[in-house]
Amino acid sequence: DAGITQSPRHKVTETGTPVTLRCHQTENHRYMYWYRQDPGHGLRLIHYSYGVKDTDKGEVSDGYSVSRSKTEDFLLTLESATSSQTSVYFCAISGTERSGTSGMGTDTQYFGPGTRLTVL
Amino acid sequence: RKEVEQDPGPFNVPEGATVAFNCTYSNSASQSFFWYRQDCRKEPKLLMSVYSSGNEDGRFTAQLNRASQYISLLIRDSKLSDSATYLCQSGGYQKVTFGTGTKLQVIP
Numbered sequence: 001d002a003g004i005t006q007s008p009r010h011k012v013t014e015t016g017t018p019v020t021l022r023c024h025q026t027e028n029h030r031y032m033y034w035y036r037q038d039p040g041h042g043l044r045l046i047h048y049s050y051g052v053k054d055t056d057k058g059e060v061s062d063g064y065s066v067s068r069s070k071t072e073d074f075l076l077t078l079e080s081a082t083s084s085q086t087s088v089y090f091c092a093i094s095g096t097e098r099s100g101t102s103g104m105g106t107d108t109q110y111f112g113p114g115t116r117l118t119v120l
Numbered sequence: 121r122k123e124v125e126q127d128p129g130p131f132n133v134p135e136g137a138t139v140a141f142n143c144t145y146s147n148s149a150s151q152s153f154f155w156y157r158q159d160c161r162k163e164p165k166l167l168m169s170v171y172s173s174g175n176e177d178g179r180f181t182a183q184l185n186r187a188s189q190y191i192s193l194l195i196r197d198s199k200l201s202d203s204a205t206y207l208c209q210s211g212g213y214q215k216v217t218f219g220t221g222t223k224l225q226v227i228p
Contacts, residue, residue: 031213033216035218040128040220041220042207042218042219042220042221043164043207043218045216045217048214048216050213050214056214090163090164094212094213094216107152107154107211107212107213108154108166108169108209108212109154109156109164109166109209109216110166111163111164111165112163113162113163114162114163
């Protein structure tokens with residue numbers, strides 16, 4: 001399995017509080033992604049990164065910000081959490097200079113275990 | 121219209137049956153396609169890539185139809201353990217889109 005971890009795995013917070021989710025990889029992949037998954041909507045891209053300090057918006061970026069100061073870490077921040085941000089958040093990695101190593105492709109997504117966030 | 125569309129199901133099939141899922145995509149420039157399997161309350165995991173020439177892995181066959189812009193996944197001799205949600209991915213890197221997933225329930 002790809003070396004991707006997410007923390008925390010579960011979080012309950014109140015409306016209006018800031019929340020930061022962390023994604024950590026040990027695979028040296030260039031691309032990292034944050035998705036949210038909700039019933040009826042599937043996986044929706046929030047933000048992605050194509051290198052250190054290089055990030056861009058996805059489909060549902062409003063209310064979220066990201067940062068990537070190191071190759072291995074990608075942070076997702078909800079500046080002021082709302083109930084509509086209750087969801088399961090997945091981090092994913094893609095692309096490597098070592099294509100073919102360990103059977104990993106370059107376009108495929110390898111997901112972390114997810115973070116269940118509840119905003120009350 | 122969503123960029124990638126899947127029938128959400130559920131598909132309820134008996135053990136041993138053959139079942140097929142389709143996934144339509146709207147971006148004709150997409151070059152990469154994949155199928156993932158997601159178990160309940162788990163992360164999606166790569167099932168197989170979809171190549172222009174088709175791809176087979178045991179009981180699973182994936183195909184790409186560029187003319188009609190869809191990919192398909194065929195599961196033969198369904199097992200109880202195949203029960204899961206199957207998601208398709210179109211595109212890669214900066215242009216990745218997933219379908220909403222198709223739920224499969226294999227019944228004894």
